[in-house]
Amino acid sequence: MKTWICEICGDAYIGEGKPTSCPFCGARHAFIKEGNVAHPVVEVKEALSELTVKNLQETLQLELEANAIYLCMAGKTDSYEIMKMYKRLAKVEMEHAIICTKIMQIPMPETQTKECSDDDIANFQKTLQLEDHAANLYAEFAKTSVEKHVKIMFTALNQVETDHITLIKNYLQ
Ligand SMILES: [Fe+2]
Ligand SMILES: [Fe+2]
Numbered sequence: 646m647k648t649w650i651c652e653i654c655g656d657a658y659i660g661e662g663k664p665t666s667c668p669f670c671g672a673r674h675a676f677i678k679e680g681n682v683a684h685p686v687v688e689v690k691e692a693l694s695e696l697t698v699k700n701l702q703e704t705l706q707l708e709l710e711a712n713a714i715y716l717c718m719a720g721k722t723d724s725y726e727i728m729k730m731y732k733r734l735a736k737v738e739m740e741h742a743i744i745c746t747k748i749m750q751i752p753m754p755e756t757q758t759k760e761c762s763d764d765d766i767a768n769f770q771k772t773l774q775l776e777d778h779a780a781n782l783y784a785e786f787a788k789t790s791v792e793k794h795v796k797i798m799f800t801a802l803n804q805v806e807t808d809h810i811t812l813i814k815n816y817l818q
Contacts, residue, residue, distance in 0.1 A: 646659060646660065646661060647659070647660070647661070647679065647680070648679075648680035649663045649664075649677050649678065649679060649680060649683075650677070650678055650679075650680045650683035650685060651667040651669065651670060651672055651676060651677050651683075651685065652672070652676045652677070652678055652683050652684060652685050652686060652797070653667065653670050653672040653676050653685065653686055653687070653744065653797075653798060653801045653802075654667060654669050654670035654672065654685065654687060654740050654743070654744055655683075655685030655686075655687045655688060655747075656668075656669040656670070656740075657680065658677065663677040664677065666805075666808070669736075669737070669740050670737060670740040670741060670744065670801075670805065671737045671740075671805035671808060671809075672801040672804070672805060673801070673804050673805075673808075676801050686744075686748065686794040686795070686797055686798045687744055687747040687748060689748070689792075689794040690750065691792060691794070693748070693749065693792060693795070694791055694792065696789065696790075696791075697790055697791070697792055697795050698749060700786045700789075700790070700795075700799075701745045701748060701749050701795075702745075702749075703782070704741070704745050704782075704783070704786070704799075704802070705742050705745040705746065705749075705754070707775075707778075707779055707782070708738045708739070708741040708742035708745065708779075709738075709739075709742050709754065709756060709757055710757065710759060710775075711734075711735075711738040711775055711779070712735045712738040712739045712742065712756070713735075713756065713757045713758055713759035714759040714761055714771070714772075714775065715731045715732075715734045715735035715738060715772075716731070716732070716735045716759075717758070717759050717760060717761035718731045718761045718762075718768040718771075718772070719731035719732045719735065721761060721762065721763050721764075721765075721768065722765050722768070724765070727765060727816070730812070731768075734772075734809065737805065737809075741802060741805070744798065744802075748794070748795065748798065765816075766817070769813050769816055769817050770817075772809070772813050773810060773813050773814070773817075776806045776807075776809045776810045776813065777806075777810060779802075779806045780803050780806040780807050780810065783799045783800075783802045783803035783806065784799075784803045786799040787799035787800045787803055
């Protein structure tokens with residue numbers, strides 16, 4: 646058994662081998678390192694450019710909104726699997742919000758509540774919209790960020806939201 650550490654959220658995973666993605670923030674395999682060599686981006690305490698702070702604030706709001714919407718969707722479905730899937734997505738998006746607050750070294754804002762549909766298919770469509778918007782935004786933020794750790798963080802988050810799109814598309818088939 647070993648301790649593996651995610652270089653994005655900084656959380657530890659204990660297991661024989663590293664997981665295919667971080668169980669907490671969803672970062673892909675490549676971002677999970679052996680504990681003694683990991684340098685998580687949330688531990689970098691550097692001054693941030695004005696643009697990065699603006700981008701991180703926008704990301705924080707999107708992630709908190711996604712968390713609230715997914716909790717609503719978890720409460721509306723009749724399927725145990727879909728309820729658990731949305732609860733997991735909500736936790737992953739909250740982890741992304743936490744990553745933003747740690748990089749900016751600010752407290753977590755108030756959590757929100759959001760409305761959603763009673764219909765699973767409508768909720769899947771809404772989820773695809775949200776994830777697609779986030780993935781595109783993070784791809785742009787990854788390109789324009791000047792700080793190396795912020796660039797790495799947005800690259801990882803872009804992949805996580807892209808993986809969420811794949812997950813939801815499987816339900817729509
Ligand atoms: Fe992680
Ligand atoms: Fe996210």
